[in-house]
Amino acid sequence: MPRKRKLLAQLSALQSNSSFPQLDALENLSTTTGGGCSPKSSKYFVTEKKNSSQLEADFFNQPCVSLAKSFLGQILVRKLPDGRELWGRIVETEAYLGGEDEASHSKGGKQTQRNAAMFMKPGTLYVYQIYGIYFCVNVSSQGEGAAVLLRSLEPLQGLDAMRELRRTSRKAPTKQLKDWQLCNGPSRLCQAFGIDKAFDQRDLTQDTDVWMVPGQDLPGEEDVVATTRIGIGNRGEWAQKPLRFYLRGNKFVSVVDKKTEREMAARGHLSCS
DNA sequence: AGAGGGATCTTCT
DNA sequence: GAAGATCCCTCTC
Numbered sequence: 001m002p003r004k005r006k007l008l009a010q011l012s013a014l015q016s017n018s019s020f021p022q023l024d025a026l027e028n029l030s031t032t033t034g035g036g037c038s039p040k041s042s043k044y045f046v047t048e049k050k051n052s053s054q055l056e057a058d059f060f061n062q063p064c065v066s067l068a069k070s071f072l073g074q075i076l077v078r079k080l081p082d083g084r085e086l087w088g089r090i091v092e093t094e095a096y097l098g099g100e101d102e103a104s105h106s107k108g109g110k111q112t113q114r115n116a117a118m119f120m121k122p123g124t125l126y127v128y129q130i131y132g133i134y135f136c137v138n139v140s141s142q143g144e145g146a147a148v149l150l151r152s153l154e155p156l157q158g159l160d161a162m163r164e165l166r167r168t169s170r171k172a173p174t175k176q177l178k179d180w181q182l183c184n185g186p187s188r189l190c191q192a193f194g195i196d197k198a199f200d201q202r203d204l205t206q207d208t209d210v211w212m213v214p215g216q217d218l219p220g221e222e223d224v225v226a227t228t229r230i231g232i233g234n235r236g237e238w239a240q241k242p243l244r245f246y247l248r249g250n251k252f253v254s255v256v257d258k259k260t261e262r263e264m265a266a267r268g269h270l271s272c273s
Numbered sequence: 274a275g276a277g278g279g280a281t282c283t284t285c286t
Numbered sequence: 287g288a289a290g291a292t293c294c295c296t297c298t299c
Contacts, residue, residue, distance in 0.1 A: 132282030134292050231291050
């Protein structure tokens with residue numbers, strides 16, 4: 001039974017010449033919006049994307065935990081096929097160390113076809129499919145097999161396109177998504193930014209479809225909550241380590257840990273109880 | 274507001 | 287064969 005379904009799926013994938021629903025959504029988006037009154041501009045108006053500052057190789061070349069924290073407040077930029085730019089401020093990340101980290105895809109130092117990007121130069125994207133339907137995006141850091149998972153973004157620009165990309169991937173007609181629902185989760189931000197397997201192993205310092213820009217207001221140490229990672233099970237010491245980082249009080253974070261925040265406040269004398 | 278289950282398929286054992 | 291760095295919908299309190 002499942003076998004038959006699988007065959008059918010493969011067949012339909014061949015026929016439609018695309019196995020990624022998100023790409024279909026993207027194409028629909030870029031062809032249906034914009035009306036048709038504007039000329040195809042991309043070919044003749046090649047814009048300089050590097051006029052503004054961009055995060056370079058030396059930024060990504062830092063230890064995993066350090067990079068995971070340094071990402072907070074920085075901006076992810078995605079240029080859609082139609083030229084529109086999506087901007088999102090990184091507000092939540094997770095560090096996945098190599099070898100020793102039992103929760104990492106690179107545990108035991110094992111390199112496979114899937115996780116190869118984790119072993120590539122810092123700043124390389126590692127995109128994998130999860131549960132057969134969703135994608136998650138990581139950025140390779142310094143350290144063998146280490147990478148940082150991007151968990152949540154605060155949408156800054158291109159919110160209409162994000163909403164459209166998020167909406168087209170659901171079944172029932174739902175109410176319009178609120179701003180905070182666009183990118184609060186690793187697979188949601190991939191949907192909103194049109195990031196799929198085609199972005200695996202791309203270089204953030206070289207690619208013309210995706211890159212990072214330094215944020216204006218970067219958080220201080222006291223603004224960063226360090227707590228446990230999400231979705232890796234309860235077994236083992238590695239599940240308990242504080243390797244998830246998010247901006248305290250930011251409403252675009254996917255999972256808030258109030259207990260840890262209270263403890264932080266008590267330690268730092270930031271509460272007046 | 275929180276709990277529970279279904280979707281869906283690639284990857285590695 | 288089984289698991290999986292998730293999301294969404296539905297049901298119940």
